[in-house]
Every structure is written in C-alpha cells, then in structure tokens.
Amino acid sequence: MxxxxxxxxxxxxxxxxxxxxxxxxxxxxxxxxxxxxxxxxxxxxxxxxxxxxxxxxxxxxxxxxxxxxxxxxxxxxxxxxxxxxxxxxxxxxxxxxxxxxxxxxxxxxxxxxxxxxxxxxxxxxKGMTVQYLFHRTTPLKAGDTVLFHAAAGGVGLIACQWAKSEGIRLIGTAGSDEKCALALEHGADACINYATEDWVAQVRDLTGGKGVDAVMDSVGKATFEGSLDCLKPLGMMMSFGNASGAVEAFNLGLLAQKGSLKVTRPTLxxxxxxxxxxxxxxxxxxxxxxxxxxxxxxxxxxxxxxxxxxxxxxxxxxxxxxxxxxxx
Missing domain, CATH: 3.90.180.10 (Medium-chain alcohol dehydrogenases, catalytic domain)
Structure with a gap:
C-alpha cells in the first residue's frame, strides 16, 4: 500500500x-x-x-x-x-x-x-436517498402520484425510473426543455419546465385539481411554498435538500389551512x-x-x-x- x-x-x-x-x-x-x-x-x-x-x-x-x-x-x-x-x-x-x-x-x-x-x-x-423517499418516509403504492423537483438531476433520474418500476406516477420539474425531455426518457409521466411555466398550476391540472400524494423536493427555498400548494389533503412534503437555499421559517398553521399536510426534513x-x-x-x-x-x-x-x-x-x-x- x-x-x-x-x-x-x-x-x-x-x-x-x-x-x-x-x-x-x-x-x-x-x-x-x-x-x-x-x-x-x-x-x-x-x-x-x-x-x-x-x-x-x-x-x-x-x-x-x-x-x-x-x-x-x-x-x-x-x-x-x-x-x-x-x-x-x-x-x-x-x-x-x-x-x-x-x-x-x-x-x-x-x-x-x-x-x-x-x-x-x-x-x-443518490440511490439510497431514493430508496428511503419511496420506501421509508410515507406509505406509497402503485397508482399514487408524486411531484419530484430537479427530475433530471442525479437523484431525479434514479427517482423517475424507480417510480416507473413500482407503478407510481411521477410528475417532474426541471429548468429547461432538454432536461424535461431527459426526465421523460427515464420514466417520468410528465415534466414541467419551471423556468417557463406555472408549475403549480400545471401540477393541479395534471391531477384534475386533486394534487399529489407526496412532494420530493431537494431544491428548498425556491419551491417550498409552491410545493405545499401541489399536495392533496393529508399529503406529505419531503424537503430533503437546499439547492436554492434553506427553507425559511413559516407559520405551522399553513399546514392545517392547506389540508392537514405533513412535512418532513429527512437525511440519508x-x-x-x-x-x-x-x-x-x-x-x-x-x-x-x-x-x-x-x-x-x-x-x-x-x-x-x-x-x-x-x-x-x-x-x-x-x-x-x-x-x-x-x-x-
């Protein structure tokens, strides 16, 4: 040696x-x-x-x-x-x-x-991060829908494939049309260019106004509030990264107002x-x-x-x- x-x-x-x-x-x-x-x-x-x-x-x-x-x-x-x-x-x-x-x-x-x-x-x-997001954080099953930010990144492309392999519908977001195409190629059901589109409105439209069962968000500050608006009542917000900065303090009462939502900040x-x-x-x-x-x-x-x-x-x-x- x-x-x-x-x-x-x-x-x-x-x-x-x-x-x-x-x-x-x-x-x-x-x-x-x-x-x-x-x-x-x-x-x-x-x-x-x-x-x-x-x-x-x-x-x-x-x-x-x-x-x-x-x-x-x-x-x-x-x-x-x-x-x-x-x-x-x-x-x-x-x-x-x-x-x-x-x-x-x-x-x-x-x-x-x-x-x-x-x-x-x-x-x-990245792979074990996806494992705990899908298997160890909140119950998810075939037919559920998740919103995944940065879907063309390292964690995101694994998540797109993982969701598809388990029959979970994944709606992604990414910062360009090219990145959206990459997420779709890897199994995302839909991918929204957050630089050019109102992604909250798009998620609501894609879910018939119901919202998603869970949000998986490594972006942090820039997407946190919008992500809460994408959840269905009793939905789970998984904030697992800070790419845009740390999430700022917020009124816990918002979770009640938006449908008894749940929020977790896990780490691998x-x-x-x-x-x-x-x-x-x-x-x-x-x-x-x-x-x-x-x-x-x-x-x-x-x-x-x-x-x-x-x-x-x-x-x-x-x-x-x-x-x-x-x-x-």
Whole structure:
C-alpha cells in the first residue's frame, strides 16, 4: 500500500477555490474500520454545502461522501467485508475525495460483480436517498402520484425510473426543455419546465385539481411554498435538500389551512446509521440496478485534480444525471 493518498481538503469554508489537493497518510484500519482504495468518487450537493459552510465542519477536513473501490484491509470485528472485496458506500465522515482512506466499515457495502465501480461510486448516496423517499418516509403504492423537483438531476433520474418500476406516477420539474425531455426518457409521466411555466398550476391540472400524494423536493427555498400548494389533503412534503437555499421559517398553521399536510426534513444519514438498515437499503438499490429497472447515467467525469471545476458546474446546475471524480 502507498503510505499517502492524494486527498481533497478544505482549510476554510468558502467557494470552490477553497478546495485543495494534499498528500495525506493512510495508515492501518482499527477495530470496526476498513482501508479502501478507490476507483472513483461520487459528487453530491451535500459536498458543496459542507465546503461553503452551510453545513459547518471542524477544519481542516477532507470532503466527499461516496465512492467505490477495493477493500485492502479490515480491522478487528469487521465481518461483512474482507480484503479483496469490491465495495461502495455513502457514509460519514466526509473524506471520499481521495485515492485511499481508512474509515468506519458499518456503512460500506459489498458491490455486486455486475455493477461497475464508476456506477457504484455514482449511485450510493443518490440511490439510497431514493430508496428511503419511496420506501421509508410515507406509505406509497402503485397508482399514487408524486411531484419530484430537479427530475433530471442525479437523484431525479434514479427517482423517475424507480417510480416507473413500482407503478407510481411521477410528475417532474426541471429548468429547461432538454432536461424535461431527459426526465421523460427515464420514466417520468410528465415534466414541467419551471423556468417557463406555472408549475403549480400545471401540477393541479395534471391531477384534475386533486394534487399529489407526496412532494420530493431537494431544491428548498425556491419551491417550498409552491410545493405545499401541489399536495392533496393529508399529503406529505419531503424537503430533503437546499439547492436554492434553506427553507425559511413559516407559520405551522399553513399546514392545517392547506389540508392537514405533513412535512418532513429527512437525511440519508439518519436512515443508514443502523448497519442492518443500511445494508438492506443498498441491497434494494443493487437489485433494481441489476434487474435493469434503474440505469445509472454518468454524464460528467472530472479528474480528482479538477474538483473545483466539478463543484462550479454542479452549483451552476449545468449537470444532468450523475457526476463522478476519476482517479488515474
């Protein structure tokens, strides 16, 4: 093993220019840990939130929440993985933007042979997010209708396919006609260009005035109030991201006025904190991919040293599908 690994760190919060490449020692895994050598790393909006300080961290700190590669060594007490295993993960603490690392083993999952490393690196955080949105947040069944914002993004394209595979009608929104076409291609029943259309009125029209059973919203501030107006009585609002900024404080009484609505602000890391739950969620995701029900579309690849540009492109919403960092 190499004694050091190229690793992306920040020493202070701020813009993409704060990202630095450093050679950090790797070391040996302790109890409950593994050492993994990455083949590729995933890129996610949470990485931008941590870099900017929206989600503050103790600094200096490495960044990155998901990757895939080969397990090089396991520490005492690790039984679900062994040296030589193919593996992928979405997990805390941040530090996935690296060639190799030592990390807790509990949320690392054995990657099936039929799934390439790049797909494994691109899908874990987003795919398990879709799993908990559809399976662990509110009861959803075939015939239900959901509104999904940013339907052509990394999470969105997985969600479009996931919904179709389970007979759930998905109405998407996206920021251009091209992105809407991409969502439709991946299984959305309809997709609304929120830049040119009154998407709230369109959702009401598409549901015959009834509204949707659930909204899945990673956009945040810009779409929150409109999303509430798209829900049917007793509907569930799942606000799981802040791409446009954090949702502002609001009068809880609005939920009663709009039909006894429910609101939740979930995070993936609460759902996967339990080892068994994490492994089960990953197994569901893997089965969808292996069955061809969900295809992982990687539209952007950046070398590790170009991570700052990758962040700029992601934050400018110039991406579709998944984005990964490659390791030469």
């Amino acid at each position: 190499a004694a050091t690994a190229r690793t992306v760190i920040i020493e202070e919060h701020g813009g993409p220019e704060k990202l630095k490449l450093a050679d950090l020692p790797v070391g040996e895994p302790g109890p409950g840990e593994i050492r993994i050598r990455h083949a590729a790393c995933g890129l996610n909006f949470i990485d931008c939130y941590q870099r900017s300080g929206l989600y503050p961290m103790t600094l200096p700190h490495a960044l990155g929440m998901e990757a895939a590669g080969i397990v090089e060594a396991v520490g005492e007490g690790v039984s679900h993985l062994a040296a030589g295993d193919r593996a992928a993960y979405a997990a805390m603490p941040p530090g996935a933007y690296t060639e190799a690392r030592v990390m807790p083993a509990a949320q690392v999952c054995k990657l099936p042979e039929g799934i390439p490393f790049e797909e494994g690196a691109a899908m874990m955080l 890391f609460t759902h996967i904190a339990d080892h068994d739950a994490c492994q089960e969620m990953a197994a569901t995701l893997f089965s969808k991919v292996l069955a061809g029900e969900v295809k992982i579309r990687i539209d952007q690849r950046f070398p590790l040293e170009d991570v700052a540009e990758a962040h700029r492109v992601l934050e400018a919403r110039r991406t579709t599908g998944q984005t990964i960092l490659t390791l030469s």
